[in-house]
Amino acid sequence: MKPAPFKYHDPRSVKDLVGLLASLENKKLLAGGQSLGPMLNFRYVMPDHLIDLNRIPELAYVCAGADTLEIGAMTRQRALERSEEVRSACPVMVEALHSVGHIATRNRGTIGGSLSHLDPAAELPGVCALHDATLTVSGPRGTRQVAMADWGMSFMTPDLSADEVLTGISLKTWREPHGHAFVELARRQGDFAMAGVGCLVALDANGKARRVAIALIGVTSTPVRLSTAEKSLTGTDLADDAIRAAAAEIDELEALEDAHASAAYRKRIAGVLLGRAIKRAVARARTPEHRQ
């Protein structure tokens, strides 16, 4: 199939883009096209206007601050995967990106597209949840910030109105030495995950958990932080019994059900992956460059 007819626009600045967002009806924004392309071809979406973001240079950047990592919405997933700033400020993002599609899709796909498309199993929204990201959205009514915890309103529905564009993402980075891990289960390399777990762990001088962050993808309609589990694991030595007790929070979640996995199976996988992620993050936290 081919897309239904549309008028093509390629603004060169956010200012011009906002002008188009204000004046055009029934429009869609084009980023890397790795999700929107098929949706247009299947006529799943039939916009009258396609606004191309690919020629707006101010939307693509990576900038590491003292305790934040600032990323432009049009930054390619592959550029993030290969970025030294990302590797040192947010290594879990690099590990997660290895599981996003394929190199070919990552060459075009963007972080803004991934967050705006908001597939429940998308890895980058999970990483943004892990790092308490703040998202900047612009439109004819001005600019606003949205906390990642509030971004996903429901299944594939971000807090983004039709005349707004996601322009930037600010991740809170962990200044203290910490271990990280992003593990998932997908049918094949490059498939969307049936479940995935991202985890950050900082240890104190006695090897106990000083700070823990855990985010799940693919289990509920939007990425979810296991805040109860994080609290229960803090102060412990992160042994198997503490992890098993913490995993109980997963059983309370309203899990997705589809042709790939039942809700019960998804939750079971997530519990197993939680243990693997915590163990991998602890092992990394114990390596010399991370010791207190």
Ligand code: FAD
């Ligand atoms: P587009 O496809 O251009 O747009 C996606 C949606 O977001 C559209 O509705 C568009 O209007 C909107 N949008 C885009 N940018 C903005 C913005 N800045 N502001 C507001 N709205 C915006 N993703 C994963 O996370 N994990 C995977 O394992 C995975 N596997 C894949 C395998 C294949 C074979 C393919 C083709 C894709 C896969 N993807 C996967 C999806 C891929 O990561 C896409 O890049 C991503 O979902 C969308 O990013 P994009 O830049 O291509 O956005």
